[in-house]
Amino acid sequence: MINASFIHLKNCIETMDMFKVLREDASHIRDAASKFNGCEKILVIGTGGSSLGGKCLVNFEALYSGNPSKVIFLENVDSRHFMNVINSCDKSKTGIVVISKSGKTTETLMLFASLCELWGDFDYANRAIAITEISETSALMKIAKSKNMTVLEHNPNIGGRFSVFSVVGLLPALLGEVDIEIFIDGARTLINRVANANSPSECHEITNVADMYRVIESKKINIHVVMAYSDLLEDYCKWYIQLISESLGKSESFGITPVIAKGTVDQHSMLQLFLGGPPDKAFTVITQRRNDDTVQVRNNLLNNLNGHNIRDLMLSHQRATIDALKEKAFVRVLEFDEVNMWTLGYLMALSFVEVIVIAKLAGVNPFDQPAVEASKRLAMRYLDEL
DSSP: OHHHHHHHHHHHHHHOHHHHGGGSOOHHHHHHHGGGTTOSEEEEEOOGGGTHHHHHHHHHHHHHHOOOOSEEEEOSOOHHHHHHHHHTOOGGGEEEEEEOSSSOOHHHHHHHHHHHHHTTTOOHHHHEEEEEOOOTTOHHHHHHHHTTOEEEEOOTTSOGGGOTTSHHHHHHHHHTTOOHHHHHHHHHHHHHHHHHOSSGGGOHHHHHHHHHHHHHHHTTOOEEEEEESOGGGHHHHHHHHHHHHHHHOOBTTBOOEEEEEETTGGGGTTHHHHHHSOSOEEEEEEEESOOOOOOOOOOGGGGGGTTOOHHHHHHHHHHHHHHHHHTTSOEEEEEESOOSHHHHHHHHHHHHHHHHHHHHHHTOOTTOOHHHHHHHHHHHHHHHHO
């Protein structure tokens, strides 16, 4: 089965647009980003796959650099947060990016339409961009055209949760001052390694995923805990939750519920359950060998902490938690020299590989989401009843 999954994965890498975009020139995305030169704030309106990837990149860069980002994401139809954000903006110095693949996403349309009501005299032609499929059924495209906005095509062959390497993820990233070349290089490194391998055994990333699947299937495990020892990866973990949930949650007989935890914080909230609770979990722990050095603490009253720094304590906790978990469950360790933008690109590409391999092994289609459509239809019925 792993050989069939390996061949299937290589074919996906060769033929699918979600991977092809890694080989494309991004100059047109840079040109689009230049439209917002001089803007103090940029509102990105979208939800789910239309926002989680770009938000991950933008927030990662802000935390890594220590510089607050001017890019603000409006994802949820929470009226108080929406109004607080809008009231904090000078509309004469704000840009707008609206993203919806279908152009029909109700939350995105409602947020954008509400903004249009409030900012009727906004310069949409020069400081707003819509990213959507070029289709007569796209309400977003129709609205954008009516306001003379620039419309960039959302590749119809790339689902929202797989779109982070396309304009959907890269335009917000550029606006958030992300070095997208470093990010893409991390992704290309992983994808090229898979593409150039002659067998699964030549690519440990694939064999690790297959090993995890075998444990999950044989022990009937349905919870996968991803524990990242870096604040930088908090939004990556949120992006990963959507990727796994919508891609693999297709069968009542198979499904992996992703749970995220942050080291070391969640050692004080969830580790007791992980170690002392039911053995129904598999773990992926993401660590780094190096971290920023800080001042060495010198205080004899601190016993074991004396003579060490923050990095030392993090490294010790990483190792201790991994060893303790290995006594209880399957643990996959993803260790990097440093968590940086290259690492993030590698991790996101690895997540795509993971989904495709597991979906093939489990016999599910990772690229649709049929169950969600029923909920959407109900929501529209209830809206009509209000």
